[in-house]
Amino acid sequence: MVINWLDYKLDGNRWETLCLDICRIIYKEEYFHEVPAHYKGDGGIEGFTKSKLGVVIQCYCPDDPNLDHNKLYESQRDKVTKDIQKIIDNHGILKKIGVAKITRWIFMVPEYKDKRILEHCQNKQRMILKAKENNPKDLEYISEDFQVHIKVAADFKTEIARLIRTEITDVKLDIPELEEESINWETLDSEKSKNVSRKMKAISSTTEENPERSRKLIDYHIKRYIFGKTTLEKLSNEYPDIWNDVMKIERVFKNKVKEKTLLSYNHEMNLKTYNALSDEFEESLNVELKYLTTETSMMLAQSIISSWLADCHMEFY
Template sequence: MSFKLEMDGDEWEGFCERMLRHEFTWKNFETVPHKDRGDHGIEFFTKCGVIFQCYFPDPTYSMADYKKHVQKKINDDLKKLTKYETEIKKMLGDIVITEWVLVIPEVKSKDLIKYCKKKEKSLPKLSFFSIDGISVKIESDDSFPSGSLYSRTFIGEEINIPLEDVETADAEAWKNSNSAFYDNICRKTLKVTETGVEHLRTELIKNYLILEELMDAYRDQFPDLHTDIKNIALANLQTVKNNNLFRKQEPQEALSSLLQLNRDGLSKIEQRISLQNNEAFSSGFIASWLAECKMEFIINE
């Protein structure tokens, strides 16, 4: 939500247009110009039958004012569908509408969902509606993760998932429930260093656990970016593996070069991720590969 706080209505509309055009692709998405005689209560529509409107409530509104203004926006724009039915029908052509969606920065109250259902039941049967009527919905950009992520690149937004420190007790619990992985870490760390080995093992376990949490968060919120990050890391692993076919590196050297490859590769992604997330990914992948036996070629066993 933080990147949306500094927006205004026009900026939010531009953000939504980029987001939805990316989500539905240009062949299936249409923007309605409003310079001449207004947009007739439709800012965007899709060939699959969805009408979109955007609204940016004042962030300083109280909850009561917020609900009042959002409900007014829904009510006013739905009325325009009836008022401009003939013009809208000409604009849509053969497209049959099944959904009307208001996109706002954040859905703060379940009362708005109830209000949408209430309005849905009271709508008249319009010529461009599905024979079963239409759904009236309210959504935020969270419903369009791929498009939202794409649109953020135009405003320089940095992706950052807050990370919590892993307690030593949690690392100990992981050892007990993942004995095979822990044995792998123990074998490999003996090849890496002879001093501070217990500290290294604990840090690797913590990095492993943080990576799992971070990957789950990116998979849920930014699925395309999750895939890009995973592919970059695997390509880096393969690069170091191929290099070691011709010149065997010392374990410390190989691990350090792989760590730097991860850092550099992730920093070049078009959608910027925070330095904190970059470092967690870069070191976490190495921890997971050591635990899951994907780096035997480096350790030379």
């Protein structure tokens, strides 16, 4: 299975490892314990908290990445059915490993595509509560407030981003390119449009000789500026740590860009300076932010460079 915003092919083992690492972050203060399955099974859970919060988790990712919606639902439904039943059957094992109270049973999957899995989880929640009612002594570790939840990868973007930056070196963040749209740049902020137009003329002498080429070039940079703004806002909201990493590199480059471009004074020198700064900035993102895919680094670099043209940091005369 592939998550479209991660350059990382998931299977059952990889997903379980990722889920456990996520839970170690989320439940750091709740005394989270992993439950290895090597000796007499894991009791139907992959991990649990020993605090009053009472969370147990079960992870699942089918190894077949090509399941259609119905097959994916059926595989997830069967997994929930099997492991929820273990909560009842394995009460002895769960008590021995220290599970004191279960308030939340969380089913962690990369994604789900059928609302029937939500209905199934609610049915199993009612089943557990009924079983506790019928057998309160053996199932004393089940809370009267017991609930079943299903969580997907997108619910843990902040934690996954932290792991990408610090621990899981073979996972890369892949921010999808925004769909191309036709932009009438002349209707946008006139000052920014004029900045891009003026600087393109300063960089390339052929823009005045070829108005159509000039229009396309300006249109490209305005698109990159608009798309880049949206992408960076998304980055700031969903991956604040990664956004900070990008902004730190950008802040370092801003002064350099301003100095280098102000020292440039003719078309040939302007073009050479522009290309050198663009290449250097893109390379810096690739080197410093190894957890981004090459495509994502290139997209961010091009968008930020276009913002420098639209604003005042990259100045050509």
